[in-house]
Structures are given as structure tokens and as C-alpha cells.
Amino acid sequence: MQPHIRNQVDWEQPFPPEEYASRRARVREALAAANLDAILVTTPANITWLTGYDMIWYHLQNLTGLLVRADSDDTLFFDSTAHTTLISITPAITEVIYVDGAAVSGTVEESITAVVGGITGKGLGKSRLGLEMWGYAPHASVMEALATALRDGGATVEDHWTLVERLRFIKSPLEMQHVRKAAEIGDLGMVAARDFIKPGVMETEIEGTIMSAMMGAGGGYPGIRTMLGAGPRAGTHHSPPTRRQIKQGDIVFVDFCGVYDRYHVNVNRTFSVGEPDPRWTDLMTKAAGCIDAILSEVKLGDSLSSIDAIAQRYTDDAGIRKYVWWVGGYAQEIAVPPDWCGNNWLNPRFDMGDPVVQPGMVFNLENQFDVYEDWPGGSGCAYIETLMVTENGIEVMSKLPRTLTTV
Numbered sequence: 001m002q003p004h005i006r007n008q009v010d011w012e013q014p015f016p017p018e019e020y021a022s023r024r025a026r027v028r029e030a031l032a033a034a035n036l037d038a039i040l041v042t043t044p045a046n047i048t049w050l051t052g053y054d055m056i057w058y059h060l061q062n063l064t065g066l067l068v069r070a071d072s073d074d075t076l077f078f079d080s081t082a083h084t085t086l087i088s089i090t091p092a093i094t095e096v097i098y099v100d101g102a103a104v105s106g107t108v109e110e111s112i113t114a115v116v117g118g119i120t121g122k123g124l125g126k127s128r129l130g131l132e133m134w135g136y137a138p139h140a141s142v143m144e145a146l147a148t149a150l151r152d153g154g155a156t157v158e159d160h161w162t163l164v165e166r167l168r169f170i171k172s173p174l175e176m177q178h179v180r181k182a183a184e185i186g187d188l189g190m191v192a193a194r195d196f197i198k199p200g201v202m203e204t205e206i207e208g209t210i211m212s213a214m215m216g217a218g219g220g221y222p223g224i225r226t227m228l229g230a231g232p233r234a235g236t237h238h239s240p241p242t243r244r245q246i247k248q249g250d251i252v253f254v255d256f257c258g259v260y261d262r263y264h265v266n267v268n269r270t271f272s273v274g275e276p277d278p279r280w281t282d283l284m285t286k287a288a289g290c291i292d293a294i295l296s297e298v299k300l301g302d303s304l305s306s307i308d309a310i311a312q313r314y315t316d317d318a319g320i321r322k323y324v325w326w327v328g329g330y331a332q333e334i335a336v337p338p339d340w341c342g343n344n345w346l347n348p349r350f351d352m353g354d355p356v357v358q359p360g361m362v363f364n365l366e367n368q369f370d371v372y373e374d375w376p377g378g379s380g381c382a383y384i385e386t387l388m389v390t391e392n393g394i395e396v397m398s399k400l401p402r403t404l405t406t407v
Helices: 017-033 044-051 081-088 108-121 140-152 163-168 173-196 203-216 278-297 304-317
Strands: 038-041 065-069 075-079 096-098 128-131 156-159 227-230 251-260 263-272 324-328 362-370 380-390 393-396
Touching (some): 173 203, 278 304, 278 380
Antiparallel strands (some): 251 263, 263 380
16 A cells, blocks of 8 residues: 555546445345354455456466455455555555465465455454455455465355446446446447447448447446347347458347446347348337336336346237347446446346345346348347335436447
8 A cells, every 4th residue: 555646546436435434334234144254255246346446467377355244344355566556546545465376476375364464464364254255356266275374274165256347236326326437438338339330331330339438428348248149140149249241131239338337238239231121120119128128017016027028028028029039138347348238137046036126226128139031231139227115116327229220
């Protein structure tokens, strides 16, 4: 920590100190409910949520983490000296131990020794500790080695990888403002793409246009690369843009997130370069009604899975099931690469349960289609809406039409 650097922080932080304090308090309550003395938070998105720390290099041996205890608001941060400046400009980080091991050039054992020593130094060496054993970083072998070292020192170690994420699913009013801003940025990117698409431009040029529009509005890089495909690539779903040039008659699939301070809002639209075969228009128009059904039927207090059930029933009733690759959704929240998918899904998985629909939730709803009947123009089409739950019900974040748009 370099105080003279911290004293120069004169730009707006993602959230005020009171917001981060409120989040820590919620974690302390959850720790007490789980009979835990502390948790070492290592999931990158959870670290960002608790501190505002925005770091780009969470490699598999990285042991960056935040120790949060149940009996005190004191926290302890672990990271490499390589990130001294980044730590110094993150005001929510108040105390740090530099592991100076695997994060740059040392060994995993050095990092583990530093972390165990820091936890023990806080009087928690023989306590009941939660770890986040399942996540993109660190690697499972590193977490297992850390858990073994803590147990050898007398601690009781349990896996509580969902504890913080369950709290993140219900957003504060300030977080909801960030979601709205991310939605505005996403729409700016999609409008830029729509206005730029024409015969002769490469898919990669469309991507550049999207990113320029979003970055110019103060946005950030999404946790997943833009998914973009035209013509025969329109149904690839999870492929990045290529140097293929747009052709007259192409169906163009564009899927990305607007991002603001790492809060993500997913938006996906499909365009036709020139007048489309009417079957594309018909499929997209029928599919668009899925959102209307959700808006009219879902009430506060319903189960999250009821939203998925309505979407599936609508899809069957509309007669478009045979084209479905996937209809469903998952939480949209704070995220860092390589993913933006929250682990609360509309069809419950990952032992996250089936919570009731309540204000503060944000999730997407996807209608993704594969068309293998050789319709002119492409191989698939789709739209994705991000939905926010407020006191008044469910609100659609994007202001753009979800039907097929001709450019």
C-alpha cells in the first residue's frame, strides 16, 4: 500500500464507501448464519463486488483474495506486489499482505504460506473457515492445497463458493442504477452495429464499431467476447467475429453485453441485410411474444423457475419449438472475464435453489434458434433481453425492438 498514491485518487469510484460497507455487513450476516468465523473470497467477481478491485490477470495459480470475518468489519487483502499501485488506488482495500509468489515468479507454496500466515495472524488459524473451491480462479489444485495447509494448522475448512454470489443476486438501488447505465451503453453499441452493417464490411469491423460506441460512453469490456456471425455463420451462437465480409441477403446475429463498472446487461439482436425470406420474419416475430407473456404473467413472489416454465410453454404454443437451440436465462450481474453468466439460472442448477422473484434481481431471457432448412440468408437467429425486477414488476432493459430488423 502506498499512501501517497492513494491520496491522489481524485476520480469517481464505482460506489461510495457506505455501499461497500453494506455489502460486507451482508456477508457477515451470512457467515453467522452458516456458523463460519470467516471466508476467504477468491472468486474475481466477488472480490470486485466487495472492494471495487478491477484486475485483469487472474491466472490459475493466482491467490488474490479478501478475508472477511464474521465478528468484525476488518478485512485483509492478499495479492502480489506487482499490483501495489492497483491496490493503492482501490480505497475499499484497507490492509494487504503481499503473497509475492505465484502471481508473478514465485511458487504456489510461497503464496499459500503467506495466506495461511495472514489468516493465522488474525487469530483465525483454528477457526471455521469458508473457501470458494469452485470458480475460474484459482485452479482447483491450488485451492485444495490451501485448504490442506489450513486444516494442517488446525482450521475447519468448508466449501462456501455460493455464499457471496447468493447475496449479489439481490442488488441495491445503487447497483440498479449501474445496471440501467449498462443497458443504455449496450443499446448504444447495438444501434452502432445496426447502422454500420452493410455489404462489404467485415464482421470484425462491426465488432470495432460496437466497442468504440460503448467505450466512448464510459463502458467496459464484456466478460465474454462479442458473439457475431452472418450468413452461414448466423447460427454459430458462441463464435467471435471473423474477417468474413457481409453480403446482401445475410442474416446477421449480434450478441454482447453493455458494461458499466463491471455490471453486465446482455443484448442480442438479429438483422437482415435487405428484405429477408418471410420465414425469418415470422419466426422472430413469434418468438418476440415470449417476453410479453413473461411480463403479463409473472408476479413478485413467484418462483424464479416459473419464468422459465412460462417461456417454455409459450415456445410450444407458438409452434416454434422445432427450431429452438435454447430458450432460458440466468443472472446478469457484476462479472469479469472469462464469463458473464451468473450461477442463478431460471431453471435451477449448481445447488443455488429456486428463489422467489423479488426486486433487485436482474437476469436475461434468451430465444436462440437453429434453422437447418436452407432458408436463404443464414443458419439461425436469436434475440436476448435482460430483465430487471422492481417494486412494480419486471422491466425490459433494452429499448430496441427484438423482432428481425432490416438494414
